[in-house]
Amino acid sequence: MTRRDAFDEIEDLLERMGREFEELGGTLGGTGPEVPRFPGARDVDVDVIEDDEAITVVADLPGFDAADVDVELRDDALVIAGSREESAEFDIADAGNGGAEDDADDAGDADSAADAADDTGEADEVRYHRRERRLRSVSRRVPIPEPVEADAATASFDAGVLTVTLPKRSPDDDRGHTIDVS
């Protein structure tokens, strides 16, 4: 029976911590000129699922349109970003006076419009009882623990959920490119 080495465990721990820091760095790097966020606060909740063929990353991005979502495989990490346009002034009128359907259809816009209204001090007609939803642009860096085929990656976006499938690189590829001998 092999007894687990204490140093192995420490190494494991350090590796895990390193990953977390790496992630944190990724998040902070992506914040841009916006209001600084609480460090470590997660912008985007993700599930990472591994099976024999692929690594699947599932990310919650409620309120975003497919066109607003950007996915990139950079080094050994998947970088997910959702950007929201700053609202135009006239949206405020929509949000306040528009009918129910207008509000519902332009759910996202109404949000950011309200934000803008707050900033410009024109919020006299709206009162927020709760504000928990994240309304700014968001990003997240997810380390991918195994080599994957970047070219074969696929992504879909439905009901505010992004699903990225990254097929694992087959063991053959690890040995390098095979050259036929004639």
Next chain:
Amino acid sequence: MNATNPFDEIEQFLGRTPFAGERAWGRDLRTADIDVAEYDDEYVVMADLPGFDREEIDVRAHDGRLTIAAERDAEREDADRRYLRRERRHESVTRTVDLPATARLEDATANYRHGVLTVTVPLDALDADEGHRIDVD
């Protein structure tokens, strides 16, 4: 004199039941994040519910409270399918919001788009805040 329990206030502020079970970093995984905005003539509740179908979302108004519930099939996990990270909210999510007395629940509308549920409840134009006016003869 009655001393207020600070936890009650925090709880009130958060609008959530304390010790409600599973939380990750102070976040209850069984509730949805919401915005509640009151306009002159309507009350708008927006809830983040990513990854549901319309049929899986249930919105009810009862006794001046709005209850939003959503449930989807659980993701399977077995030997061939392993979670390396699992942060997303649960398959079953509920949230309750108090509505003002002037809310016209029968005229409420709900819309689900891009994983966000928006419930709009028209408000009666009653000057509820100013009280009922009594004419003087």
